[in-house]
Amino acid sequence: MEIAKHYYNVPHCLVHQKVEARITQKTVEIFLRGKRVASHLRSTLPHRPTTIAEHMPSPHRRYRDWTHERIRSEATKVGPDADNLIHVILRSRPHPEQGFRSALGLVKRYGQERADAACARALVLNAPSYKSVAAILKNGTDRTPPPAQAAPILFHANIRGHSYYNRSGED
Template sequence: HRTFFSLAELNSAIADLLPALNQRPFQGRSESRQSLFEALDRPALRPLPATPYVYAEWRKARPGIDYHIEIDKRLYSVPHALVGVKLDVRVTDTSVEVMHKGQRVALHSRHGKGRFVTLTEHMPKSHQAHQNWSPGRFLNWATDIGPATLDVVQRQLKDRPHPEHGYRACLGLLNLSRRYSRDRLEQACARALSINSASYQSITSILKQGLDQLPLPLTEEEPELTDLPVHTNVRGPRYYH
């Protein structure tokens, strides 16, 4: 008799006895477990997979207008033509694989920095053209024009669902500076900020109507005129607010 002090010791002893057990003929027969395995099972065996099995979770996703799907609070791009289409997504610990009608349309690594994971080939042509720009480049350009333009550009780049959406507005402002002049753009941005409407459309409207060439309304911080004649019909600007 043998005494075992752990399950590992017991299993090791059993493993030593298995070869003899498998080669022992069955009662009343000439075959053994080993001989039947060699004759029946081994010929049917297939090679093991070249790579280990990877656990994956399947999900459904529908890309938004920015051609990204959200997986665990990160956004992954798909071809922009699939915006609004329901897609199958295979998620593993290391990758995000996007399928459409059984065909893979996107593959991303789950590792990396940033909330957005975007492939250039997934972008519309108009977005691909923006790749030579960056937030820093837009901010430097706006700084050269003036503080009001810088303020507007900062607002355009802030809190966008995807940076390219802000780039489009900033490129529009750049075109306005070429069309109307840098000085007029700065004045238009100042007027847009004064009415709390610093959108590209608002600034374009101000320039088209020539409102940038009119003096800005007085602010609370600006002093009232003091050289007006004293008369009951003469009132300061506060009277009209």
């Protein structure tokens, strides 16, 4: 639940349920049908989570104490593109445990080489997420070369363009 740009968790079994919050200067209490289901100290740090471990699903709890350094170390074992993808994910997500499954969780099923190639493809496509990497592996597009990128079209005041050269003696 987001309150004043800060994220407070509720028990994971209540995901997508409508809850209410009571907010004071020091606490945030969350209620489901009048029953308190969570209580947190209020935080003013924007875009950061306040999490109670018992509210997390068990796969997230297993990794909650992992540091960014440990996550990066595990990604490096997969390959350089997995490490790059994990770096992007860790910088962009408020909850690290949501991000590193992208490469690490798929290694067991597809192997290190394919997982690293899928991470490379996800980076090229600017789609750094678990769903993107999983779809790339499922569809086998990690085994094909990435699409060639066209040279960017330049727009600048000092570029004359074709109309300048196609003038018919107007001077």
